[in-house]
Amino acid sequence: MTGGLLVVGDVVTDVVARYGSALLHGTDTAASIRTRPGGAGANVACWAARSGCREVRLLARVGADSAAWHRDLLRRSGVRGLLAVDDRAPTGTVVALVDSAAERTFLTDSGAVLRLSPDDWSPSMLDGIDRLHLSGYLLFAATSRATALLALREAERRNVPVSVDPASVGFLAELGVDRFLALVEGVDLLLPNADEARLLTGLPEPADAAAKLSLLVGQVVVTLGRDGVLLATGGAVTGRVPAEPVRDPVDSTGAGDAFTGGFLAARLAGGEAATAAAAGCRSGAQAVMAVGGRPPLTEGGR
Numbered sequence: 001m002t003g004g005l006l007v008v009g010d011v012v013t014d015v016v017a018r019y020g021s022a023l024l025h026g027t028d029t030a031a032s033i034r035t036r037p038g039g040a041g042a043n044v045a046c047w048a049a050r051s052g053c054r055e056v057r058l059l060a061r062v063g064a065d066s067a068a069w070h071r072d073l074l075r076r077s078g079v080r081g082l083l084a085v086d087d088r089a090p091t092g093t094v095v096a097l098v099d100s101a102a103e104r105t106f107l108t109d110s111g112a113v114l115r116l117s118p119d120d121w122s123p124s125m126l127d128g129i130d131r132l133h134l135s136g137y138l139l140f141a142a143t144s145r146a147t148a149l150l151a152l153r154e155a156e157r158r159n160v161p162v163s164v165d166p167a168s169v170g171f172l173a174e175l176g177v178d179r180f181l182a183l184v185e186g187v188d189l190l191l192p193n194a195d196e197a198r199l200l201t202g203l204p205e206p207a208d209a210a211a212k213l214s215l216l217v218g219q220v221v222v223t224l225g226r227d228g229v230l231l232a233t234g235g236a237v238t239g240r241v242p243a244e245p246v247r248d249p250v251d252s253t254g255a256g257d258a259f260t261g262g263f264l265a266a267r268l269a270g271g272e273a274a275t276a277a278a279a280g281c282r283s284g285a286q287a288v289m290a291v292g293g294r295p296p297l298t299e300g301g302r
Contacts, residue, residue: 003268004055004128005048008121008151009041009135010113011060011070011083012092016253016291020100036292037073038094039113040167041135043254043293047261047283049078050295053268057082059125059151061116061144063090076297084120086112102249102288114141121147123154130268132160133260136167139183140175149183161218163189165260166196173199181216188218191260197222206230207237221263221277223256223284229277241277244285254293259284 019031045058061084062070070091074081092111098104116138126132132155138144155162164184166172172180177200184190190213192200197209197220206222210232214220222230224243231239262283266276283295290296 003053003130004057005045005053005131005133005264005268006057006059006125006129006151007041007045007048007133007135008059008116008138008148009044009133010039010092010137011037011042011058011062011074011081012039012094012111012113013066013070014038014094014096014253014292016096016098016251018098018251018291023097034291036294037070038254038293039092039135040137040165040254040257040293041133042070042074042079043257044133044135044165044261044264045079046074046077046294047258047287048265049261051262051265051279051283053078053265055128056080057125057129059116059120060084061086061112061120062092063112066091073294073297077294082125084116086115089115096251096253098251098253102252104251104253110137110141113137114144116144116147118143118147118150121150126151126154126158126160129160131163131264133163133165133264136165136180137171139180140168140171145183152187161188163187163191163260163264165256166190166192166200169195169199172196185216186218190217190220191223191256191263192220193223193256194225207232211235211237219273221273223259225252225255229259229281231273231277239274239277241274241281244281246285246288249288251291252288253291255284255287257293258287258295 092113095107214232259280263280266279
């Protein structure tokens with residue numbers, strides 16, 4: 001069993017469309033389409049619970065349209081959902097277009113996600129918690145950003161370590177690299193993928209980008225997909241961990257979230273960074289073998 005984790009992030013409904021042939025403009029393309037619970041923050045929370053966290057809480061905002069469904073699925077995944085219900089905006093929705101190589105492209109309607117309000121936050125949410133994890137999506141709008149920063153400041157006041165997932169190259173570019181880096185400077189852990197690390201530093205090589213970012217935060221963990229993970233601290237790469245081999249991946253949606261959940265659970269259990277990265281890689285490998293970004297439930301969901 002591991003220490004307690006609070007995730008402040010997002011819950012969305014994923015519509016995953018897997019297709020084999022090239023998309024045909026202006027007409028039909030055959031696809032397998034499934035509706036799944038998702039959201040980077042929610043996915044991280046569920047994978048952390050699956051990986052042994054004794055207490056996982058998730059603060060997020062959802063629409064009244066599907067709040068009961070999402071709350072129930074979080075509960076069944078071992079996550080205590082601290083869900084603010086929005087009567088004016090629907091739950092966020094992401095359409096994930098997944099090609100034959102399991103690579104995905106997202107169409108995102110943030111819905112209630114970025115309406116997470118300071119009124120939804122309470123410092124007591126950190127009671128008994130050993131780590132705060134923030135989904136970077138919240139930093140891309142003023143209201144949700146203010147809420148994330150309240151949580152960040154309270155965690156710092158309590159000496160609770162904070163990790164941040166940058167979330168999206170597209171949204172990072174829109175927010176501005178300098179602004180994002182100013183918001184996360186000094187956090188305990190930053191978890192970008194290779195493209196995000198490149199954007200945040202302007203450096204083409206992920207190792208160089210990881211080293212540079214680690215001068216701003218306590219530790220950087222850069223995920224490289226099939227090439228594994230880079231660890232960096234104090235301006236230098238300190239470790240490389242190979243990916244778990246996967247023969248026939250199905251869907252890469254949420255693989256990075258699965259890595260983060262597995263990594264954080266292992267760290268909370270006292271594992272060193274390299275050990276935690278290996279645990280995260282195992283979770284990521286499991287994630288790409290199923291449709292959607294969550295670990296499978298023992299009973300059928302929707």
